Each structure stands twice: as C-alpha cells, then as structure tokens.
Amino acid sequence: MQLLIIKEPGSIDRVFDLFGEDVLIGRSRGCDLRLANVSVSREHARLRWESGNYILENNGSHNGIYVNGKRVETQELGTGDEIRLGKYELVYIHERVPRVLQSADIDAMPRWHQVTIGTADDSTYRLSEAMMERMIASSRLMEFGTLVLEGAENQRWTPGERTLVMGRGAEVPVSGRWIGKHVAELLWNGRSHVLRRTSRIVKVQINGEPYKGATMLEHGDLIAVGKVGFRYVVSG
Numbered sequence: 001m002q003l004l005i006i007k008e009p010g011s012i013d014r015v016f017d018l019f020g021e022d023v024l025i026g027r028s029r030g031c032d033l034r035l036a037n038v039s040v041s042r043e044h045a046r047l048r049w050e051s052g053n054y055i056l057e058n059n060g061s062h063n064g065i066y067v068n069g070k071r072v073e074t075q076e077l078g079t080g081d082e083i084r085l086g087k088y089e090l091v092y093i094h095e096r097v098p099r100v101l102q103s104a105d106i107d108a109m110p111r112w113h114q115v116t117i118g119t120a121d122d123s124t125y126r127l128s129e130a131m132m133e134r135m136i137a138s139s140r141l142m143e144f145g146t147l148v149l150e151g152a153e154n155q156r157w158t159p160g161e162r163t164l165v166m167g168r169g170a171e172v173p174v175s176g177r178w179i180g181k182h183v184a185e186l187l188w189n190g191r192s193h194v195l196r197r198t199s200r201i202v203k204v205q206i207n208g209e210p211y212k213g214a215t216m217l218e219h220g221d222l223i224a225v226g227k228v229g230f231r232y233v234v235s236g
Contacts, residue, residue, distance in 0.1 A: 039086025111190030113153035144236030
C-alpha cells in the first residue's frame with residue numbers, strides 16, 4: 001500500500017493511490033495529480049519513483065514544497081510525512097499506517113480521481129497504458145461487483161456506486177442474535193467496493209479473518225456478517 005491522503009480545507013479527506021510510477025503534481029490539467037487552486041503552480045512538484053521509494057522534488061514552483069514543516073527542494077519520503085503544497089496538505093503512507101491515522105477508514109475514503117482527460121487547449125491528454133488498465137478494472141468492478149447470499153444464488157445485490165446497508169430489515173437482510181438495522185455496509189470508494197462494519201457487537205469476517213473497520217473487496221472473497229455468509233463476485 002502506497003498512497004497520499006489529501007487534506008483540503010472545507011472538504012473531506014480523499015485518497016490518491018500510488019502505483020510505483022512517477023507523478024506530476026500541479027494545477028494544470030495535464031498533471032497526474034491535479035490540485036486546481038491558485039496557491040499551486042501549474043506544474044508544482046514531482047514524485048519520482050526510485051528503488052521502491054518515492055522522492056518528492058520541487059518543480060520550480062514559487063511557493064515551494066514543505067515536508068514536516070521544513071521547506072525542501074528534494075526529499076525522500078517516509079510513511080507519515082506531511083507535505084504542504086499551497087493550501088493542500090498531503091500525508092504520505094507506505095505500508096505502515098501512522099498511529100494518528102489508524103482509526104481512519106482509509107480503504108473507505110473517496111478516491112481523488114487520478115487524471116483529467118483534456119487540457120486547456122482542448123488537445124487530448126494521453127493516458128498511460130497502466131492508467132488505462134486501472135480505469136477499466138475499476139469500471140468493471142463498479143458495474144459487475146455483486147454480493148451473493150451463500151446457498152441462495154438467486155439472492156444477489158449489484159450496488160454499483162450505491163451504498164448497500166446490511167442488517168435486520170435492511171436492503172441486504174441479515175438475521176440472528178444481536179443483529180440491528182445497520183450492522184455493516186457495502187460502499188464504493190471510487191476504485192473498489194468496500195465492506196465496512198458499523199456495529200460494535202456483530203462480528204464481520206472476510207475469508208475467516210475478523211475485521212473491525214473497513215476493507216476493499218476482491219473477487220471470490222467470503223464474507224460472514226454474524227452467522228450469515230455472502231460471497232463477493234465480479235460477474236461480468
């Protein structure tokens with residue numbers, strides 16, 4: 001897991017996923033990570049991928065870049081580093097989630113769209129092959145990701161971008177002792193479907209492992225909410 005949590009004043013926190021590729025950051029439409037505010041230069045900074053780590057570099061911006069409150073021109077990033085670009089604060093995470101963020105449902109946070117197609121002069125912005133593959137994969141998950149009740153193939157739910165509530169009398173009914181009206185939910189975070197436990201009492205397991213917060217689902221995952229079993233499949 002490598003990602004940036006983007007904090008923008010007046011907005012909810014969002015996630016920009018990193019995939020071991022160089023990332024150009026700025027307010028220009030041609031940037032991989034577009035931060036469209038005048039406090040950010042057109043091509044403000046660059047994340048350079050090198051030997052399994054990211055190095056942040058200033059790209060000649062007037063306002064500069066700051067890491068953990070110190071202005072730098074170049075800096076190898078470590079998990080938990082706080083980056084300031086104009087009015088935006090970005091928190092870099094690499095595998096280990098910092099203690100101050102361990103209570104956050106990072107998997108459930110909405111994703112910051114990685115690219116904008118089109119530039120200021122209406123010319124076409126060419127997506128890399130890897131970016132295109134990820135966009136197609138996410139589109140397929142959103143369209144075909146389905147929750148199936150174990151032992152009853154005809155009971156299935158394909159939420160798309162909607163949030164499915166799971167519980168007693170909910171859209172996805174779950175019965176049993178201590179089951180309330182809202183014990184878990186299936187939601188779309190812009191990249192994957194996420195299962196999030198919302199009850200402190202009812203146990204949620206994925207492939208036999210207990211989960212207390214949220215986790216992104218993959219094709220074939222076996223889900224247990226209380227004693228009721230489901231499978232997540234990508235049916236298309």
